[in-house]
Amino acid sequence: MHTENLSVGYAAGTPLVLFEGLNLQLSAGELVCFMGPNGIGKSTLMRTLAGLHQPIDGKVVGVDVKSVALVLTERVATTNMTVHELVGFGRYPYLNWSAKLSTVDEQKVDEALAMVHLTYLSAKKINELSDGQMQMVMIARALAQETPYLLLDEPTAHLDLNNRVEIMKLLRTLARTAGKSILVATHELDLALQMADVIWLATRNKEVITGMPEDLVLSGAFDEVFQLKGFDLKTGKVFHEPFRNRTVKLEGTGPVYLWTKNALERNGFTISDTAALKIAVSEQRWKLNEKEFTTISGLLTRLLQFEK
Amino acid sequence: MAKPATFLTLTATVTLLLLLLNISFGSTYISPFELLQLPFGRNQDLAEILWAFRLPKAVTCLLTGAALGTGGLLMQTLFRNPLAGPDVLGLSSGSSLLVALVIMLGQSNIAILQLVAGSPWSLAIAATLGSALVFVLMIVISRFIKDNTSILIIGLMLSAATTSVVGMLLYVSKSEDLQLFMIWSLGNVGGTNWKEILVLACVISIGISIAISQVKSLNARLLGDTYAQSLGIPLAQSRFWLVAATSLMVGSVTAFCGPIAFVGLAVPHLVKLVVPSSNHRIILPLVMLGGACLLLFCDVLTHAFGTTILPLNAVTSIIGAPLVIWMVVKNKKMTL
Incomplete structure (x- = not known):
């Protein structure tokens, strides 16, 4: 046709x-x-x-x-x-x-x-x-x-x-x-x-x-x-405003990495490889400054405490 | 669900029984046994009553009921509105208007008008034309207005307007004309002779044949106009045939028996309540038989009170209204 x-x-x-x-x-x-x-x-x-x-x-x-x-x-x-x-x-x-x-x-x-x-x-x-x-x-x-x-x-x-x-x-x-x-x-x-x-x-x-x-x-x-x-469209995702003016470095792979990134960006953080603050992710474990978390929510609470 | 063929046989049997019952009831009661003995006996009086009164009346009921039921079904499917029916859309009112005109013209002093109005065909033609005019008007309006409720309201308004014109005509007419019209408007299946029945049978056969030929388009219309069109149904053409069939049937019935109320509206619903199907291949024959049944039954009731014969329209509405109300309450909503 x-x-x-x-x-x-x-x-x-x-x-x-x-x-x-x-x-x-x-x-x-x-x-x-x-x-x-x-x-x-x-x-x-x-x-x-x-x-x-x-x-x-x-x-x-x-x-x-x-x-x-x-x-x-x-x-x-x-x-x-x-x-x-x-x-x-x-x-x-x-x-x-x-x-x-x-x-x-x-x-x-x-x-x-x-x-x-x-x-x-x-x-x-x-x-x-x-x-x-x-x-x-x-x-x-x-x-x-x-x-x-x-x-x-x-x-x-x-x-x-x-x-x-x-x-x-x-x-x-x-x-x-x-x-x-x-x-x-x-x-x-x-x-x-x-x-x-x-x-x-x-x-x-x-x-x-x-x-x-x-x-x-x-x-x-x-x-x-x-x-x-x-x-x-370039990333296929909703654009998040990086309103916190804070960059973090995220290390890890797979879905855990992606969803952590999603949570951080939604909360106004910017992900960057050169940032001083480092978060390492692995299977159900999030590590921030040698402290371990078992949920993203726990990690975020900690991060937000830093912001204050 | 039982097979449609079973329902068809069942309804046909009920129709036959009601036909017998209908013939039995009248000013004198003739028991079905006497009827069965008639071909072998020598009861000339009984044969006379049967041939001149009972059989014509029963056959008229049969034809009229089938025609009205079919007309109602066609309208409900065409407008996809469960409340549509010949009388709701003003068809009968259109017939009434022209019939009133013709009855009045018949009494006028002008010879040519008397001649035209006096012929046995004139009432039939007038009523057919009246209902056809109203229906064509409705179809034209429905082309511009897609909303079914609006169309129904317009139909009701049209009906009200025509009725008021009839009222004005009657107001200025002579008392014998008035009575003639009143009797006509109350509906009567007992006034037809065999010649008229032949005409009625011919016209209704044509109408029903057209209806049967439109089974495919009727079914496809259930999906909505665009789907029907995409399935290769010529919408305008099929709408014309549905209009023509309904007008022919309702027009001729109204002409010979007056505007019979309710049968057209109630029968399709009653049938669908018993046989839950929307396939017109099944519903159409059942609606014809069902219409015949309802009218035969109502006519029996008009004779059920001794020597007083009740007007047919009073009975159809009294039977029809509670039935429809009961259905609505039972089903919560009416179905197409």
């Missing part, structure tokens, strides 16, 4: 152009994360790519109703419907007017549920699912449609971290093993940076910057679009 000089927006009433002259491409086996500020038109662009919304200008090449499956933000409110039935809707483009699923269709539904590891939920009513399960079922529904392209609009919104990671990992796997071309609109900056093959970055100039996440980080494209407030 690719677009040629695509302009997206609303022509009716007062014309509203959201994007102009887009030349984008989606390739098989790629997970693309589509990012940008709220209200910039990500959903509209996705609907246009899916052929559900008329472009203002230009065209989308290589899609029809049978090649794109969607996962939307709107929640299916119907009760009295089983997970199996909901996933079965994915087979609708293949059915005639009577909407009767054949044995082959039923099999595809089971396969789709197996792909998201939710076979055990098949007979459950959809209003009994958790938000995370519901989102996975909606992905299964899209998979049952057997399309080369999968467009998902904020599939991880309202989910806890564990569910968010699970869904992104699933999409990552689907792109690699099933060769799907997946476009995910998301606000999960940290997850997108770690998981996406390509990032589409919607800017306020009605264009979409594309590139490898790492390249976009280093070129400063993210900072420009998001005008990040306190998140340091």
